[in-house]
Amino acid sequence: MVSVVVTLRHHTDEVSCCAFSPSLLATSSGDKTLRVYNTTDFSELPFSPLSGHGYGVHCCCFSSCGSYLLSCSTDGSAIAWSSETGEVLAVLQHPGRTPLRACALAPDSSLLLAGACDGTVALWDFPSRTLRRYSVMSEDSVVACCFSPCGQMFVTGCTHGDLKLWDTDISVLHAEKDAHDLGVACCNFAPQFNVDGCCVEFRLASCGQDSQLKIWIVSQAFVMKLLHTLSSQSAPVLSCAFSSDGELVVSGSVDKTVPISSCASFSLSYTPLHIHTPLPPPCRYVTAVALSPTMPWIATGSMDRAVNVWGYNSKSLPLPVVCFAGRKLPGHSRLLVADWSEEDVQTWLCEEGLQELVSIFKANNIDGAELSQLNKCVGSSESLGLRGRLLRKIEALKAEESGSEAPDEFLCPITRELMKDPVIAADGYSYERESIENWIRGKSKTSPMTNLPLQTTLLTPNRSLKTAITRWKSSQ
CATH class of the missing domain: 3.30.40.10 (Zinc/RING finger domain, C3HC4 (zinc finger))
Known part of the structure; x- marks a missing residue:
């Protein structure tokens, strides 16, 4: 039901955070570095480790597009890295040079947010790399922050235990006092939303030192309401994350467990949350959890310096989760044709018996977007029959994608x-x-x-x- 896909043991200090993009896994650590792995085979990329921070790295996350990797550190800086090359794109220094504990990018990558140990939050305009706002949020350390899916609001959590909802002008919209007794540890929005009348509602997960994971409704009417409290873990909960479809929420704890909890798909009502599938425990506290947006994988980081990637079989979980069965080719089975890479297109050609065209497509760098626009074969030396077969296959692919019986x-x-x-x-x-x-x-x-x-x-x-x-x- 749940098994280890790979164990990564490259960090020399405790793992502080894990993050997935569609094709990469990033991890950060108290050893001042970030490690970046290709999820095809979990090999470490040539430019890894990333070592631009002077002190331990507390948090890392990818942009929604996957092009940027963001990190923040005790050194008071937030660094934006290129996910493709590992190049430093920007170093943004907190105005007070205070240690940064949490960071986040807006869904459209327009804003970069970082929370600091002095209770302040810095908000930068990411494209221009200029400081937009800098404000005191709390008398206590800001240790958690996240943007809403619409990008027009964000939530912060502090060591006192408060959760606060803000707009991008850093005006407080709602304050939830003592949301977690003894302090908040992490918070994250689910990607989904619900429309209640004319109001859009989002789901937020938060966890903390009170050993609880809480699910909230956050609305654009600036209301924050507790929906459910999960008390399955017996020690402080240090990290939480939703799956990309919003149907699962996972959390990591000092008690060394990682429960997988079920949520009702695309709604704000939840199935009974007493059903949990804990992962086999690591040796030390679980400090970080993340779910892959493309594969049934959960990454967990621990104080034992290791990162485990777990695979789970959605059919065997007693939960209403998405079935990942589909086409046999894992590289492109979950993507729209326009999102296929050049390698996906070449694999498709082989699958459809058009191996003769692979070298031509490779030489002309044809990816999915170009394939969907193709109306004639590349080159002129191919037989009329081969060109005709290609065009028929493309038309069949487009017809399949249009889906006449779609929900x-x-x-x-x-x-x-x-x-x-x-x-x-x-x-x-x-x-x-x-x-x-x-x-x-x-x-x-x-x-x-x-x-x-x-x-x-x-x-x-x-x-x-x-x-x-x-x-x-x-x-x-």
Whole structure:
């Protein structure tokens, strides 16, 4: 049901954080370094370890697009790294040079947030690398922070135990006093949202020194309400994370356990949360947990300096989780064709009996986006029959992707076609990006669903819905 995929023992001090991107795993440690691994085979990348910090690294996270890796440290700096090369893209120093305990990037990578030991938070404009706001949040250390999926709010947690909701101007929207007795340790939003009337609601997980994991409803009406308290762990809970589909939440504790808890999919009601599947315990406290957005993997970091990656079989868990069965080729089975890499396209050609075209496609660097636009074979030396077979295969692939029997929530409300790039508009509904952009340009700025004015034309990528659509397609 749950087994170790790989154990990584490269850090020389306790592991402080783990983070997945679609293709990478990053870990940070008190040894001042970050380690970066390719999730294809969990080999360490050539530029790893990253050693730009002068003291221990407390936190690391990837941007939503996976292009950036962010870290923060006792040295008072937040560093943005290139995920492809390991190059330092920016070093942002806390104005008071106070140790930083937590950091986060907005979903659109426009803002970078860091919480400090002196109770302050620094907010930078990430593209320009300039300090936007700097404010005192608490008399106690800010040890946790995260952006809402819409990017218009963020939550901070402090060692006193308070959780606070802020807007991006650093104005407090809601304060939850003593959310965790003796202190908050971590907080994270689920990628999903729910629309209650005209109000968008999100789910937040928080954990702390009171040995509890709590699930909250956070609304854009600036309300924060406790939904459920999980008390399965017998010691302080140090880390928590949602799966990319929002159906699972995991937490790591001083009691050396990692419960896997079930949530009801795409809603704010939860199934009974007394069902847990604890992972076999490591030797020391579990300080970090993370879930892969593309594979059924959980990464756990510990004070024993090791990182374990666990694979879980969703069919064997007594939980309503997503089935990962699909096409046999793991490299592209969970992706839309437009998201395929060059290697995915070449693998597809072999799968479809078009091996003769692999060298041509490789020489011309054709990836999924180019494949979907292809209307003639690359080169002119191939037989007419081979070109015809290729075009027929591409048309069949497009027809398969369109999905005539797709669930209604996967269809754009404007075009009623299967969405490829779903985005959330200010009315809380999801649309195909191109369709809602054309709507906004051609109409008065009103909601296609409610006919009420849109307070903003900002569109937020709905990555969780895109993932759900991809998984549905792979099961067809």
